[in-house]
Amino acid sequence: MKMRENALAGTGKVFRFSLQQYFKSAATYVMLGIMLLGAGGSVLMMSLGMSRGEEMGTDAKTVYIRNESPYAIDPADMPEYVTASLTGESLEDLLGRLDAGEKESVALEIAVDGETGLWKATAYTGSDTAVTQGEAADLAACCAALLEEARYEALGVSPQQMGVALAPVSASTLSEEEYRQTEEDDDQTTRQVGGSAYSILIFMLVSFSTSFIVRAVVQEKSSKLVELLMVSVKPLALITGKILAAMCLVVAGMFCSGLGLILARTAMKLMGKGDGMATLGIGSLLRGLNGPGVLAVLVSVLLGYISYAIIAGISGACCSTETESDSASSGAMLISMVGYIAGMATAWMKAGTAIRVLSLIPFVSVYIAPSRFLLGDIGFGWLALGWLLQALVALLLMKLCAAVYGALMIHRGERVKPGQILAMMKGGAKA
Numbered sequence: 001m002k003m004r005e006n007a008l009a010g011t012g013k014v015f016r017f018s019l020q021q022y023f024k025s026a027a028t029y030v031m032l033g034i035m036l037l038g039a040g041g042s043v044l045m046m047s048l049g050m051s052r053g054e055e056m057g058t059d060a061k062t063v064y065i066r067n068e069s070p071y072a073i074d075p076a077d078m079p080e081y082v083t084a085s086l087t088g089e090s091l092e093d094l095l096g097r098l099d100a101g102e103k104e105s106v107a108l109e110i111a112v113d114g115e116t117g118l119w120k121a122t123a124y125t126g127s128d129t130a131v132t133q134g135e136a137a138d139l140a141a142c143c144a145a146l147l148e149e150a151r152y153e154a155l156g157v158s159p160q161q162m163g164v165a166l167a168p169v170s171a172s173t174l175s176e177e178e179y180r181q182t183e184e185d186d187d188q189t190t191r192q193v194g195g196s197a198y199s200i201l202i203f204m205l206v207s208f209s210t211s212f213i214v215r216a217v218v219q220e221k222s223s224k225l226v227e228l229l230m231v232s233v234k235p236l237a238l239i240t241g242k243i244l245a246a247m248c249l250v251v252a253g254m255f256c257s258g259l260g261l262i263l264a265r266t267a268m269k270l271m272g273k274g275d276g277m278a279t280l281g282i283g284s285l286l287r288g289l290n291g292p293g294v295l296a297v298l299v300s301v302l303l304g305y306i307s308y309a310i311i312a313g314i315s316g317a318c319c320s321t322e323t324e325s326d327s328a329s330s331g332a333m334l335i336s337m338v339g340y341i342a343g344m345a346t347a348w349m350k351a352g353t354a355i356r357v358l359s360l361i362p363f364v365s366v367y368i369a370p371s372r373f374l375l376g377d378i379g380f381g382w383l384a385l386g387w388l389l390q391a392l393v394a395l396l397l398m399k400l401c402a403a404v405y406g407a408l409m410i411h412r413g414e415r416v417k418p419g420q421i422l423a424m425m426k427g428g429a430k431a
Contacts, residue, residue: 010233014241018216022249036256041264061104063139064094068111069119071150078142082106091124098126106136108143121147198371199343202301203336209250209305210312210332216242217316236402239317243309250305296383297370303390304366308332310397314404335363343367351377360386362393 022028063084067073075084087094094107106123113120123140125131152162217239233241311332342364349355351372359369359378365386372378 008237011237011241015244018242018245032256035253036260064107066109073146103130196347199367203340206308206336210308213246213312214316218319239313293374296373300366300370307394310401339364339367362390
């Protein structure tokens with residue numbers, strides 16, 4: 001225990017120093033700004049695009065309502081994509097205006113049907129109109145619905161009672177086989193959407209954090225700054241402090257992304273476009289994220305992050321120049337890609353032996369186990385066993401890091417290969 005404490009002595013010093021260096025760089029704030037605007041802007045643009053597609057349901061721009069009934073109708077209750085107003089003009093005058101060139105206008109008349117004696121809403125368009133018959137019929141149906149509501153209001157019916165009375169009722173038939181198939185389809189959709197979205201988020205997190213750690217290690221190594229740090233701290237404390245600092249930066253990026261989503265949702269509500277998150281179906285992905293679910297995700301991501309980060313730190317220490325940093329990230333990225341592909345490929349699969357086995361495999365489990373636990377495909381026992389195996393791998397990597405990191409950081413010359421790293425580890429163990 002004393003040896004371990006000595007090996008980690010100075011971790012806080014490296015952590016504070018690295019964090020200060022990160023936030024002194026303008027690139028860090030640019031990155032955080034991109035994550036803020038990228039998350040919020042993408043949701044806002046997609047939501048606006050979807051709502052715009054819903055609103056552009058007609059070519060009609062102006063609606064004239066001629067109401068002969070004794071019931072008051074508010075034109076403001078017509079759809080938002082048209083400008084509606086009440087008029088006292090005769091139907092002949094309105095039709096003359098439509099024929100005279102108002103191609104995007106519709107005249108709505110509420111009058112008694114001569115055959116049935118019932119009130120009727122009829123839509124009229126000009127001879128050279130740009131409004132289709134289907135669009136005109138939709139506007140007539142909206143006007144008829146407003147008339148029906150006005151009749152209930154005249155009878156003293158409350159809004160709550162009116163909502164119950166006017167609620168639509170549908171009838172359909174469904175066989176047992178079709179019912180079971182519908183349940184299976186819904187379940188499969190949930191798995192595909194939830195599993196795929198989770199895998200994508202984890203892959204983005206690992207890609208960003210590992211590449212960031214590699215570049216930070218290579219930059220300090222090339223600037224000879226690391227040699228000054230190693231005078232007062234051990235190699236293990238050096239890499240641990242860097243990993244923790246990078247993790248704080250990743251958390252800050254995730255916070256900015258979350259803030260961007262909140263701002264986008266607020267902007268959508270202020271513009272009267274509804275809940276943008278609900279429009280895209282993002283909110284449904286968070287329903288299973290209760291207390292145990294949050295714990296499952298946090299512990300899995302933390303163990304996976306530590307393991308990937310140590311690999312990234314060792315890979316960065318193997319390089320002597322910044323030009324080698326891109327290729328240095330390939331090791332951690334390759335392992336991460338395997339987990340990502342496994343998570344995406346199994347997103348459609350139901351609970352079974354394959355899912356339970358994959359949830360135990362280190363590096364792969366971080367992409368599969370948490371989402372499967374949220375879906376109820378694996379129990380807490382399988383999840384905890386996966387944590388144990390990933391923690392053992394992380395400890396082995398820390399042991400490797402402690403044995404070779406110091407030698408790697410002062411190495412100059414060609415990039416160190418995996419075989420040389422193992423030789424350094426054996427040499428360190430003998431010493």
